Amino acid sequence: MLRSKLPDIKTSIFAVMTQMANENNAINLSQGFPDFQVSKKLIDLVEKYMKKGFNQYAPMQGVFELREQISKKTFELYNHKYNPDTEITITAGATQAIYTTINAFINEGDEVILFEPAYDSYLPAIRINGGQPVYVQLKAPEYKIDWNEIKRVISIRTKMIIINTPHNPSGAIFTEEDIMMLRKIVSGSKILILSDEVYEHIIFDGNKHQSLAKYPDLIKRSIIISSFGKTLHTTGWKIGYCMAPEKIMNEFRKVHQFTVFSVNTPIQYAISEYIEKEDEYMNLSSFYQEKRDYFISLVSNSKFKLIPSKGTYFQILDYSEISDEKDVEFAKRLVLEFGIASVPVSAFYHNHQDNKALRFCFAKSNKTLDKAAEKLLKIS
Ligand SMILES: Cc1ncc(COP(=O)(O)O)c(C=O)c1O
Structure with a gap:
């Protein structure tokens, strides 16, 4: 008999919303991906390496040139030198790095502390490996961490804490004070930290990204993941x-x-050459801050309430003044009646907690954002 390892996992709401958006020809601000072009230089480099014959297996740990560039970039930004030979591995997206980390370190009964709302790949990875998730709620609407609660839930079985800054879906970021609290709490323990920093270069209003790579006492227990x-x-x-x-x-x-x-292989070579010459990622924060500000200005006269996102390319809109409907129902209605797709924030909670909030992705051309706002302004 087929026995599912994840019996209660269904098709994710992300796939559902995207399919609904496509079927209804709606503006899709649900899934997190840009709708604008990749740098031509980067595409040309991929072609160059393919034509030069770099088309067979890369080394298991990744192409050395790329690991070296990552090591350099990390040192320049966070002042810690990871050894490219022994301390950096290239993965199939951050998703595989997250899964492999949990797979490598979490054994039956190990507790893993998880902040909710949480990016949706952490929980299945913990459960499939026999781990015990321990949930700590970030308090809406600011989605701040209550460190006293963390102190309360830590036990001798705590094997890992998963953190994510800038945070998907809320756009909240770790402050220096959060880092201080984290350092205090794990000091003297064997707790590992999985630090998901995929939005490290998308942080707004002059704030600085708090990479764990800045803190030697945290480095020794951390797996830092980016994309x-x-x-x-x-x-x-x-x-x-x-x-x-x-x-x-x-x-x-x-x-x-x-x-x-x-x-x-060829993409690894292309990225290594590209980031050696172009530090385009250094302008990413201002690029996305403009998009965030543009989106916010467009929806400022709508009935939605918001706290500006501090990082990532997501903005949460609170609809509590518009409707009492559950967020999944409300999100579906917005696709069917108004032609705009988002992600209900309950999708990021194991118990589908409903904060009357929807997540919108603003990594879109201004034309797409204009069309989206036109629809959002009609909702009342
Ligand atoms: C917080 C977070 N972690 C990890 C990922 C996955 O990154 P990748 O597409 O590189 O697998 C995402 C993608 O949306 C994300 O938002």
Whole structure:
């Protein structure tokens, strides 16, 4: 008899909303991907490496040139030098790095602390590996961390804490104070930290990204994960990476080699050459801040309430003054009646908590945002 390892997992609401958007010809601000072009230079580089014959297996840990560039960039930004030979691995997007980390370190009964709302890949990965999720709620509408609650839920079985800054879906960011609290709480323990920093280059209003790579006491227990999909507008290329001290990375690689072995060769070469010459990611925050501000200005006369996103390319809109409907029902109605798709925030909670909030992706051309706002202004 077929026994499911994830019996209560159904088709994700992300897929449902996108399908509904397509079927109804709606503006799709649900899934998180840009609708504008990738740099031509980068595309040309991929073609160059393909034509030069870089089309066979990459090394298991990733192309050295790319690991070297990542090491340099991390040092320049966060002042810690990861050894490209032993401490950096290229993965099939951040998603694989997340899964492989959890797969490598979480055993039956290990507790993993998870902040909710949470990106949807963490929980299934914990459960399929026999881990025990321990949920801590971020308090809407600011989605701040209550560190006293973390202190309360830590136990001798706590194996890992998963953090994500800038945070999907809320757009909240870790402050220096959050980092101080995290350092205090894990000090003296063997707790590992999975730090999902895929939006590290998308942070607004002059705030600085609090990478764990800035803190030696956190580095020694952390697996830091990032993704070129977010940074280079190439979510479909699925190239991510992770960084961790050698002892942790050795264990990560043992699992990685039997999960994918290695990832796309010519794209790795192309990205390494591209980021060596272009520090385009350094302008990403101002690029997306303009988009956030534009989107906010467009919807400011609508009935939705909002707190401006501090990072990522997502903006949460609160509809509590418009309707009492559950967020999934409301989101579906917006597609059918108004032609605009979003993601209900309850999708990011294990118990589908309803905050009367929807997540909109503003990584779109201004033309798309104009059309979206036109629809949002009609909702009352
Ligand atoms: C918080 C977070 N982590 C990880 C990922 C996955 O990144 P990738 O597309 O590189 O697998 C995403 C993508 O949406 C994300 O929002």
